[in-house]
Amino acid sequence: MAGNAKQLKGNTRWALGLNATLVYVFFYAPIALLILFSFSDDPLVGRWGGFTLDWYRAFGENEEVQSALGVSIRVAIMSTVVSVVLGTMAALALERYRFRGNKFFDALLYLPVIIPDVTMAVMMLLFFTIARNAASTIFGVDVSKGVWSVTVSHIAFSISFVSIVVRARIAGMSEKLEEAAQDLYASRWQAFRYVTLPLILPGIIGGGLLALTLSLDDVVITQFVAGPGSTTLPVYVFGLIRRGVSPLINAVSVVMLAASVLLVLLSLVAQRARGGDVT
Amino acid sequence: MTAVATPKFEAANERKKSRRGFFLALPAYVYLSLFFALPLLSVVVYSFAKRTSTGGVALEEWNIDSYTKLGEPIVRDILLRSFTLAIITTVICLVLAYPFSYFLATRKASTRNIMLVFVMIPFWSNFLVRNYAWRVLLGNDGPVSRVTEGVGLGETTILFTPTAIVLGLVYGFLPFMILPLYAAVERMDWSLIEASRDLGATGMQTFRKITFPLSLPGVIAGSILVFIPSLGAYVTPQILGGGKKTMLGSYIVTQFLTARNWPVGAAVSTVLMVVMLGATMLYFRKGGRTL
Amino acid sequence: MGEEMHDQAGGPMTAAVDIQGVTKRFGDVVAVDNVDLEIADGEFFAMLGPSGCGKTTTLRMIAGLEFPTEGSLKIFGEEVGTLPPNLRPVNTVFQNYALFPHMNVLDNVSFGLRMQGKDKRESAHAAQEMLELVQLGGMAKRKPDQLSGGQQQRVALARALVNKPKVLLLDEPLGALDLKLRQDMQNELKSLQRELGVSFVFVTHDQEEALTMSDRIAVMHDGKLLQVGTAEELYDQPVNRFVADFIGQTNLIDATVFDADMIVLANGTKIRAPNPYPAGDKVAMSLRPESISIGHVDEVPEEFRATSLTGTVSDVIYLGHSHVYTVNVDWMPLEVRTNATPTSIKHEPGSEVAIWWDRRSDWVVPDEGHGA
Structure with missing residues (x-):
């Protein structure tokens, strides 16, 4: 492409380079310091008092933290599995077929992405309350909020993110490949199994990792729809933070951050990958 | 199966294809209708309901009291404050992100990809924790304070102020501005800039007349992506604002969880959704393709 | 078909x-x-x-x-x-x-x-x-x-x-x-x-x-x-204007059928062109550039008198193996392609020339299929 216009000159280059550097410092310095302080042997947060692993030990021994972590993982896995299946099917439908109501469906699929957390949180709270009232008056059963309501809510926003990632992958894949497979005697299912699926698999994996990340990170929605015993790790940590800072929170935060960064990186790698071999 | 083709047959075939797409979409369709559209609708319905004296909700008595309540000074202040902070956040993000994205787009491909990954990481990684990091930094006797004291500027006391909220929001949502902006600048036909310079325009003129208009879809998309969540922010005001100066998000939560005035909470949520939908539709109307 | x-x-x-x-x-x-x-x-x-x-x-x-x-x-x-x-x-x-x-x-x-x-x-x-x-x-x-x-x-x-x-x-x-x-x-x-x-x-x-x-x-x-x-x-033998124009290069000359053997061009010149169309029909004559000969006005051989026109050379392009002339006859430019041999004469722009062709090499198509 046109090279010259892209060559920044003198002062402009300097100013832009400086701005970029500052942006990266802004992004990463707080995180770096947080990581540093999580190893600090000083009960006052944000002060260096020598190296220690005590806070991580405390993290490992704290039963409430451990049970919250367990809930988080259970919810994340369940919601990811369901949203990957539904999101992928939705992506295939929207990219490869025209059907009645596809425009409306497309819009419905976008909404959870752009709707603010708080709005979705109260939506779900209201919904589960109404559902519970209805269930107890009509069927006489009590469906209190719990792990299931958290999972249901997480699936509701994850489907959208999965379908966006998978759609991008399908859009980048020529429909001719599927036609070629059918021309070469593959049935519709075989064409999907041997050509489409392996080629969009990186998108599915990337979308799945993203769903995992989003589920593990969500605070606001979860806080509203969690019942007793279904507190996830972020909700638990959020509760702690509101009472004040502590070295334990530092350690838990660093673990959560590490997990989400790892998943994001894996997701990015997966999305960039070429189609895999399926034999 | 091997009949001579007729218009009727082809129509049937098209229907079959359409049905196949529909059935593929169906599970997600049903799921989102049930667990997203229905909840969304209930919020709108509840915003017109009446709050009973016991904190319950009476659906029979339709009214718009909850919306008129938005005009009361307390709520108006909250709305005003939230919009102001969200706008300030958006502007700061734009000012930081524009030169950044431009710089990014002018790097060579390999550098660019690495730089981009380091924007993607904060984009997707844990928001709560990243806000918490600032709580630690800005705390009494925290690192920032000690630095400012060290250089003789005195103690930093911005924690639990609107400044801290804006700082947290910018920190959280800056990547949301950078990514669409970068996409827009990168897509740009750079030969147009050369053409402009060739026709005698100065660097500034070229930017004003060519570069900026061409990147406008990115500016709008990024602004929407920062403005909407900033307006509805809940976590950041709680952690960095100390919940003292209430913003929209916190107000909604209070109405639902503490004050038990669901109709008002629902009304504010509905307003937030309408703003969001309005902004999104404006974007798509203006020719934007994807957010 | x-x-x-x-x-x-x-x-x-x-x-x-x-x-x-x-x-x-x-x-x-x-x-x-x-x-x-x-x-x-x-x-x-x-x-x-x-x-x-x-x-x-x-x-x-x-x-x-x-x-x-x-x-x-x-x-x-x-x-x-x-x-x-x-x-x-x-x-x-x-x-x-x-x-x-x-x-x-x-x-x-x-x-x-x-x-x-x-x-x-x-x-x-x-x-x-x-x-x-x-x-x-x-x-x-x-x-x-x-x-x-x-x-x-x-x-x-x-x-x-x-x-x-x-x-x-x-x-x-x-x-x-x-x-x-x-x-x-x-x-x-x-x-x-x-x-x-x-x-x-x-x-x-x-x-x-x-x-x-x-x-x-x-x-x-x-x-x-x-x-x-x-x-x-x-x-x-293209069936209409579109095919004639799309396959190879050709000059398409508007004309009207006179009888089974003759057509009338826009300037009234009668040209011998056998065709199956009824008299008075609008037709076009397809004439391939390479089937046209070019020479001085008085050089037209006797047997080609009925299939010749006169015009002015407006442009010549030399392609090594051939010359491509643009010859303006009364109402339209025609392309003529001749082998360039050491002995062949080059007609300079502005010179008056005659062009002629064998009557078996023109081809009359119905006036349809415009817009190639």
Whole structure:
């Protein structure tokens, strides 16, 4: 492409380079310091008092933290599995077929992405309350909020993110490949199994990792729809933070951050990958 | 199966294809209708309901009291404050992100990809924790304070102020501005800039007349992506604002969880959704393709 | 069109592809409009036309990738109009090849056999043999993106041919190759087709490619089939203005029919041009640049008097082997191409000249099919 216009000159280059550097410092310095302080042997947060692993030990021994972590993982896995299946099917439908109501469906699929957390949180709270009232008056059963309501809510926003990632992958894949497979005697299912699926698999994996990340990170929605015993790790940590800072929170935060960064990186790698071999 | 083709047959075939797409979409369709559209609708319905004296909700008595309540000074202040902070956040993000994205787009491909990954990481990684990091930094006797004291500027006391909220929001949502902006600048036909310079325009003129208009879809998309969540922010005001100066998000939560005035909470949520939908539709109307 | 085909013994022969009254609509757009077409077994058949003329849609209907809205489509006598592609005995070489990027060359080529339920080893063996035939025996383990454009083209060919299709369909098979490679591949395709004896049906917008490779050519425009014939037939006896203009280069001169032997040009000149049209009909005379002779006004040979015009040279381009003149006759410019020999005289711009031609080399077409 046109090279010259892209060559920044003198002062402009300097100013832009400086701005970029500052942006990266802004992004990463707080995180770096947080990581540093999580190893600090000083009960006052944000002060260096020598190296220690005590806070991580405390993290490992704290039963409430451990049970919250367990809930988080259970919810994340369940919601990811369901949203990957539904999101992928939705992506295939929207990219490869025209059907009645596809425009409306497309819009419905976008909404959870752009709707603010708080709005979705109260939506779900209201919904589960109404559902519970209805269930107890009509069927006489009590469906209190719990792990299931958290999972249901997480699936509701994850489907959208999965379908966006998978759609991008399908859009980048020529429909001719599927036609070629059918021309070469593959049935519709075989064409999907041997050509489409392996080629969009990186998108599915990337979308799945993203769903995992989003589920593990969500605070606001979860806080509203969690019942007793279904507190996830972020909700638990959020509760702690509101009472004040502590070295334990530092350690838990660093673990959560590490997990989400790892998943994001894996997701990015997966999305960039070429189609895999399926034999 | 091997009949001579007729218009009727082809129509049937098209229907079959359409049905196949529909059935593929169906599970997600049903799921989102049930667990997203229905909840969304209930919020709108509840915003017109009446709050009973016991904190319950009476659906029979339709009214718009909850919306008129938005005009009361307390709520108006909250709305005003939230919009102001969200706008300030958006502007700061734009000012930081524009030169950044431009710089990014002018790097060579390999550098660019690495730089981009380091924007993607904060984009997707844990928001709560990243806000918490600032709580630690800005705390009494925290690192920032000690630095400012060290250089003789005195103690930093911005924690639990609107400044801290804006700082947290910018920190959280800056990547949301950078990514669409970068996409827009990168897509740009750079030969147009050369053409402009060739026709005698100065660097500034070229930017004003060519570069900026061409990147406008990115500016709008990024602004929407920062403005909407900033307006509805809940976590950041709680952690960095100390919940003292209430913003929209916190107000909604209070109405639902503490004050038990669901109709008002629902009304504010509905307003937030309408703003969001309005902004999104404006974007798509203006020719934007994807957010 | 529609003429009966006979085998050597003279009996009727089943066409490889038999299309009768096929129409394809996409919503309100008529992509293919009531086309009748028969393609013989073992024929190298081209479908030629500008983009959007319906040729690719026709090919896709033969492949089963689109279904006709109306009409009958038979492959070796069997009605396939509505049969899905995997149940048809035809294979396709796609434009840009559509090789599976996640499979190596061998897996690509053996894909069709595997899908038909053939044993893995047997398929691999057949695929390897086919790869040898297209001279890619050593490339079996490579991925498609590690091959050059020409090699990918051969893989696509092998992938289709290994299934021993009764008809091979090729969609702009050479479009993505550069000129030199394209010419080589043209010869190779042609000899491959002769060797295998299978019908090749290929779609192209390049008239030169169609003329050099095919036994017969179908010219399409705006969804309609205009003419089917050999290269010579299309070149010498186009059915209308569009075909005359699209195949090769020609001068199209508006005229009116005088009688079965004469036409009247716009300036009133009567020209000898045998034609089957009723007197008074608007027609156009197609005159190929290379069939026109040029000389001084008094040089016109006696036998060409009735097929000559006078004009002024307005431009000359020297092409090494020939001169291309633009000669302005009264009302329009005509292109004249003459061999440039050491003895030939060059007519400078501005000089008065006469042009003449053999009356067997002009061709009268009805005045329809404008807008080439």
